[in-house]
Amino acid sequence: QKEVEQNSGPLSVPEGAIASLNCTYSDRGSQSFFWYRQYSGKSPELIMSIYSNGDKEDGRFTAQLNKASQYVSLLIRDSQPSDSATYLCAVNEGGSEKLVFGKGTKLTVNP
């Protein structure tokens, strides 16, 4: 069973700070990497996808991928209370259509 590990959290940051979320994966054949945000009682919402090594920025969000280290991260700059949610790292398994999720990190941004 391919594994995706996330720092268990919970993670608490003050408003305006940078939140850093980390994820490692076991399947070297993985090609696609995603970060989902899930509010309590809601479905996961795709916020970032990354497919090649390096950084990808979208607004306040930056995803970082290092395939050699099998490591994916998400940085949230200028964190807002509305960013408080569970963040799920997801990795496709061996180039297949199957998406494997980490257990998620609960982020709380304090006003």
Added chain:
Amino acid sequence: DTEVTQTPKHLVMGMTNKKSLKCEQHMGHRAMYWYKQKAKKPPELMFVYSYEKLSINESVPSRFSPECPNSSLLNLHLHALQPEDSALYLCASSQGLVGYTFGSGTRLTVV
């Protein structure tokens, strides 16, 4: 249209009932998925349909029966469920390894 629509949003059913969950997407995505999510856990893959054919069944009990009538529709037929099957059932679609989009889910309670 960039949405995946799931109905119903909530469902309560007895252990002897038969019910169906429905999912629809009009993004032209060729892959559609059913996931199950228990509280405070990540989504778990149940089934994958690719080009309207079942490509992955994650050893799901036969009381769950998927159906893909056409490229836009995905059903999950439920029969003789157990209380432990109560969960959020999520439908998703994707085009290849990109664009995994989740519906809002069906909150199922088995009594």
